[in-house]
Amino acid sequence: MAPITYIEAIRQALWEEMESDERVFMIGQDIGTYGGAFRATAGMLDRFGPKRIIDSPISESAMVGTAIGAAMMGLRPVVEMQFIDFIACAWNQLFNFAGPNHYRWGQSVPLVVRGPSGGGVRGSNFHSQNPESVFQHGPGLKIVVPGTAADARGLLKSAIRDLNPVLFFEHKFLYRRPQLKQEMPEGDGLVPIGKANLARVGRDLSVVTYGAMLHVALEAAGRLEADGIDLEVLDLRTIKPLDEEAVLATVRKTGRAIVLTEEQITGSVAGDVSARIAEKAFAWLDSPVVRLCCPDTPIPYSPTLEDAYLPNVDKLVAKVRELASY
Amino acid sequence: MAPITYIEAIRQALWEEMESDERVFMIGQDIGTYGGAFRATAGMLDRFGPKRIIDSPISESAMVGTAIGAAMMGLRPVVEMQFIDFIACAWNQLFNFAGPNHYRWGQSVPLVVRGPSGGGVRGSNFHSQNPESVFQHGPGLKIVVPGTAADARGLLKSAIRDLNPVLFFEHKFLYRRPQLKQEMPEGDGLVPIGKANLARVGRDLSVVTYGAMLHVALEAAGRLEADGIDLEVLDLRTIKPLDEEAVLATVRKTGRAIVLTEEQITGSVAGDVSARIAEKAFAWLDSPVVRLCCPDTPIPYSPTLEDAYLPNVDKLVAKVRELASY
Amino acid sequence: MSKMNKSWGPLHPAVEKTDRLAKTDLSGERQRELYGYLKLNRMTEDRLSNLYRQNKVVGGLYSSRGQEAVSVGSAYALGPDDVVGPLIRNLGTYFVRGVKPREIMMQYMARADGPTGGKDVNTHFGDLSRGLVAPISMLGSLIPVMAGVALAGRMQGKSLVAMTYIGDGGTSTGDFHEGLNFAAVLDVPLILIVENNGYAYSTPISKQMKIKSLVVRASAYGIAGESVDGNDVLAVYEATRKAVERGRNGGGPTLIEARTFRMKGHAEHDDAGYVPKELFEEWKEKDPIDRFERHLLAEGLATQEDLDAITAQIDEELNREVDAALASPFPPPERAFEGVYAVEESV
Amino acid sequence: MSKMNKSWGPLHPAVEKTDRLAKTDLSGERQRELYGYLKLNRMTEDRLSNLYRQNKVVGGLYSSRGQEAVSVGSAYALGPDDVVGPLIRNLGTYFVRGVKPREIMMQYMARADGPTGGKDVNTHFGDLSRGLVAPISMLGSLIPVMAGVALAGRMQGKSLVAMTYIGDGGTSTGDFHEGLNFAAVLDVPLILIVENNGYAYSTPISKQMKIKSLVVRASAYGIAGESVDGNDVLAVYEATRKAVERGRNGGGPTLIEARTFRMKGHAEHDDAGYVPKELFEEWKEKDPIDRFERHLLAEGLATQEDLDAITAQIDEELNREVDAALASPFPPPERAFEGVYAVEESV
Numbered sequence A, B: 001m002a003p004i005t006y007i008e009a010i011r012q013a014l015w016e017e018m019e020s021d022e023r024v025f026m027i028g029q030d031i032g033t034y035g036g037a038f039r040a041t042a043g044m045l046d047r048f049g050p051k052r053i054i055d056s057p058i059s060e061s062a063m064v065g066t067a068i069g070a071a072m073m074g075l076r077p078v079v080e081m082q083f084i085d086f087i088a089c090a091w092n093q094l095f096n097f098a099g100p101n102h103y104r105w106g107q108s109v110p111l112v113v114r115g116p117s118g119g120g121v122r123g124s125n126f127h128s129q130n131p132e133s134v135f136q137h138g139p140g141l142k143i144v145v146p147g148t149a150a151d152a153r154g155l156l157k158s159a160i161r162d163l164n165p166v167l168f169f170e171h172k173f174l175y176r177r178p179q180l181k182q183e184m185p186e187g188d189g190l191v192p193i194g195k196a197n198l199a200r201v202g203r204d205l206s207v208v209t210y211g212a213m214l215h216v217a218l219e220a221a222g223r224l225e226a227d228g229i230d231l232e233v234l235d236l237r238t239i240k241p242l243d244e245e246a247v248l249a250t251v252r253k254t255g256r257a258i259v260l261t262e263e264q265i266t267g268s269v270a271g272d273v274s275a276r277i278a279e280k281a282f283a284w285l286d287s288p289v290v291r292l293c294c295p296d297t298p299i300p301y302s303p304t305l306e307d308a309y310l311p312n313v314d315k316l317v318a319k320v321r322e323l324a325s326y
Numbered sequence C, D: 001m002s003k004m005n006k007s008w009g010p011l012h013p014a015v016e017k018t019d020r021l022a023k024t025d026l027s028g029e030r031q032r033e034l035y036g037y038l039k040l041n042r043m044t045e046d047r048l049s050n051l052y053r054q055n056k057v058v059g060g061l062y063s064s065r066g067q068e069a070v071s072v073g074s075a076y077a078l079g080p081d082d083v084v085g086p087l088i089r090n091l092g093t094y095f096v097r098g099v100k101p102r103e104i105m106m107q108y109m110a111r112a113d114g115p116t117g118g119k120d121v122n123t124h125f126g127d128l129s130r131g132l133v134a135p136i137s138m139l140g141s142l143i144p145v146m147a148g149v150a151l152a153g154r155m156q157g158k159s160l161v162a163m164t165y166i167g168d169g170g171t172s173t174g175d176f177h178e179g180l181n182f183a184a185v186l187d188v189p190l191i192l193i194v195e196n197n198g199y200a201y202s203t204p205i206s207k208q209m210k211i212k213s214l215v216v217r218a219s220a221y222g223i224a225g226e227s228v229d230g231n232d233v234l235a236v237y238e239a240t241r242k243a244v245e246r247g248r249n250g251g252g253p254t255l256i257e258a259r260t261f262r263m264k265g266h267a268e269h270d271d272a273g274y275v276p277k278e279l280f281e282e283w284k285e286k287d288p289i290d291r292f293e294r295h296l297l298a299e300g301l302a303t304q305e306d307l308d309a310i311t312a313q314i315d316e317e318l319n320r321e322v323d324a325a326l327a328s329p330f331p332p333p334e335r336a337f338e339g340v341y342a343v344e345e346s347v
């Protein structure tokens, strides 16, 4: 089969799960007639009908609440946030209802909330957020952040089949990158939630990352070869539950770590990963654990400002050089 | 003047700021006639009248939204959450409206949202939360977490006078502890936001903490004297902006750190503090940076369960002993 | 205070003192059953108050005294496959769904054998095999969730209806609006019982909203609405029965305002000093159980002996229930760390 | 699609095609001023479309074509001390408040000299000295915020009113409900213009709500409500003027539904293929600017030459504005790191 983009892989995963499991249905704004703001559900209304492709009012809290109720009844709702930033309006339902439910009274809530996250597209502060940083604290939630097309497909399928509430944060900067086109594996190509992927094997320093930053890390690794620095790149893929073993393993191997993420640095996933390293791989560390993130500002709009705000290959290369000579 | 409790100190701060600045007013559920679920506003309706003590409908998002509007107009609203857990329903207003506003278009939003947080009172998952962990990521917000009566008063006054949106998380377990009774300083006794307090000077190991856990740390310190272990205890007091210098200073001095907080460990403030230490005080570290927090579960109700869930003196003492011999 | 009282009074359509209750086709036997649930509700709460005074209740204690007819009457109109999401003041609903008093008691006392094993508090438990969904504390949140239950039922080809409750105070939440509008636009069989008891904690409805009756909110969503005497168990039952029928027949959601009164404080610790005494006196006259008793006697559906026998039987049952609940230990500490994620299907 | 169309049609009370506009006391001069704002709104958007095609607009571009009368008519009824929180489709409101086209253009083009210096996008800026509060993207959020502005005004002894907008789609948010109820119960002078243009992105109102007109929502909060022809600038102006008067006199909030139509896609990239062509044709006939033009001519308030002169003058102004906007550079990168916290009073 022909290689497909990240967003096509998402659409394929949705489509196939809708085909194979009639419990799966979707709720989202403009996902029916329009096929979704990013076309993730294009054609689905015709194929699956309005009972399973539900065009929603602008009510994120009710979208998620409704999904919770339906999930408890045995269905498999998938909620699309038009932009993931609007998940803020469903915070309470996710953080307080969906997440703790199984612990509280034993009732599973198998649902997925998915949508476009991330910056680099000049979306400004309300169309560029990365909400994994705030949701990682929520007991009972799972958080998935695919960085490649095959992972997007395989992880989304796993998310839909999971018995727990899964937040599936797609990176919109990756949606149509031609470089990310990939052939999909035969069959389901399920990728397990909770398993990181060693995206590049290296010797000298570990970059722990995910999402769009994965590609920054890989590009930097290529550039640093010339310096004789051999980067190892770990793609977390899942933020919660985190594959701590994989994180510790790479750091124990290289002795040096940079956690590279696209989020404001305070309260970041990077901080959490870094804390685990400092606590559990301390004896193996040859240098400080460095977080390369965004500054603690809202996400600015102007290209000059957003470029200054986002991590990039230059910034990573500089950090690696600094750290390698520590 | 006679020593007063933590909650009385809060009431005093509110009262005095209401007296001295007519721009200050309050919005909250049952804060008028009833004087607040925890009596923080007792007597205020009579003194200040219903225009400045506004009994609110059950609309946390509108409470905060209204406060934002009033703050932009030059007033100084103080919003009470009946239990801080309900701040979840105002997440979007705080995270997306109040926090980023000044960065986005230069308009300050001087407001305070305050209320009872924290566990240990058998409140179960929706009356025991510590929301600093999730809000710490929000650009533009300030977060204050007093651990003593005098700090509660001095920091609340500073919060009300601050030009930015300040989340003021009181610990309800401390509200009426007789041991916390303190004489208030003369005058305003302002405590600056953003300044940690070295609550105990020690030699061997730093415990970085705040809120109710401050007292756990101090009690453990007393107990550990018998072992010949001399704890230094740093009370953060402010979570955002964090007094990173004070954190690094104590760690550089003792070479060992435990970050002790009452929050689920993943995505915690403890993780963030720990990451800063691992990045910026690495060369001074003699042992891993340890986070002593709660497990990644909702907050359970039953005393046996909640006691197992919460950090306490025994757990801290054990960790310190383990780490001291690293 | 007296101003508050005055402004509150007219906002709250007076509930008739009369013993003439709503017309119903319910048999005498079923009406006696209803009576049993009402008494079970009240008598269990009396026992809980005792346990509270003995410091056996770990957290707060909430009472539905004076409002029992709302929970019992509405729940009684549901079928076995329907699903309901009660709130903290809907003990009666739990009983009608088959929950035993010991379950509630163990929840309040945080015991190992309670439905959540001590993990959560009071009525915060559910059980879909009995058609029960647990609330969270954040008021309003259950409304969209129960809309989802109703939607799922329809998608699964079941003819179930979903029902939940909200207080006058809880109607001010965003989720009330989003949930009802969502249910309306999807036309799902959701019944929302708006329990208008005049107060939200200490806040009278005059400070909660500017409208006189909550039933006008139904038209804001284009759904059916009815306002009933919430202290008449038959009126509540009949209104709910009609709403259930409407829901099953594809008629979409119904909002039912039940006008009632909270005869105690917000919780056991609250003496409700902010409620004018006359209101308590006025509403004592309208006590839903007393009224129903008088109705049963007047209509010849029960003798005083019948009623006494029901009461005595409940009393005895409650002795056993209290003993059983007290016999349950606190949960072992390790349980705190278990069960965050589901590893097998719940349904 | 045609089903959607049908179901949408009757939900949306037809706006008269007639040129007979609402009665007003506005002088000819002021009506010509209104006309100028309408044209400025539309012509600026045409320029923005050009800039967009030239890839000068950094993000998306949103148009209010066909809805100009709502923004302009409502804003024109405000006084200098009133405060308004416009949304993305309320360019006209910004102009009436004294904003210059270059400010909007620089916002869209992310330039250093725009009101946010490139930090935020399009109409996401405010300026209290001109009575403007910036929106955030999350629809509904501005409603409680503007209630707070109104409350503050009253507390400060000013007689200001606060006004904001919401689309038919945005009415489904929790904040719409919480904010309006809050404003109602506090009786603050908030005016909410519900801009019912039949669609939220691709979603017709039949999928957004089950009601036929949004003005019924006013009664759900016990506040004044009115539904007006949103393509008649005078009708919008007059309804708002009355609401302003009501608000200033302590009469509390008003909800005004303005019935209109979005003549382009949701944003420049959207061809609105989901909107039946006939609707566009139908509404083209009701174009608010054409209608107002015919009114001015018919009533003898302006000659064709007057109108042409206004247009020519705006055209010239816009040449200068575009040049000025294009002359502004992108902001220096360091600015990204500045200004998170306020260090001095803004007001």
Ligand SMILES: Cc1ncc(C[n+]2csc(CCOP(=O)(O)OP(=O)(O)O)c2C)c(N)n1
Pocket (backbone or CB within 6 Å): B029, B058, B059, B060, B082, B086, B089, C089, C137, C138, C139, C166, C167, C168, C169, C170, C171, C173, C195, C197, C199, C200, C201, C262, C266
């Ligand atoms: C969103 C939210 N805010 C605040 C609270 C705190 N609280 C618990 S019950 C209550 C009053 C509820 O009043 P009402 O809805 O009228 O129900 P009633 O207690 O009268 O049955 C409040 C404010 C809450 N549970 N949820």
Ligand SMILES: Cc1ncc(C[n+]2csc(CCOP(=O)(O)OP(=O)(O)O)c2C)c(N)n1
Pocket (backbone or CB within 6 Å): A029, A058, A059, A060, A082, A086, A089, D089, D137, D138, D139, D166, D167, D168, D169, D170, D171, D173, D195, D197, D199, D200, D201, D262, D266
């Ligand atoms: C809370 C929220 N959810 C989703 C969106 C994405 N979104 C932006 S505009 C829009 C449609 C808005 O429709 P309407 O309110 O009718 O306004 P109109 O575009 O017609 O002016 C949507 C869904 C948003 N801005 N806010």
Ligand SMILES: [Mg+2]
Pocket (backbone or CB within 6 Å): C167, C168, C169, C195, C196, C197, C198, C199, C200, C201
């Ligand atoms: Mg009530």
Ligand SMILES: [Mg+2]
Pocket (backbone or CB within 6 Å): D167, D168, D169, D195, D196, D197, D198, D199, D200, D201
């Ligand atoms: Mg619209």
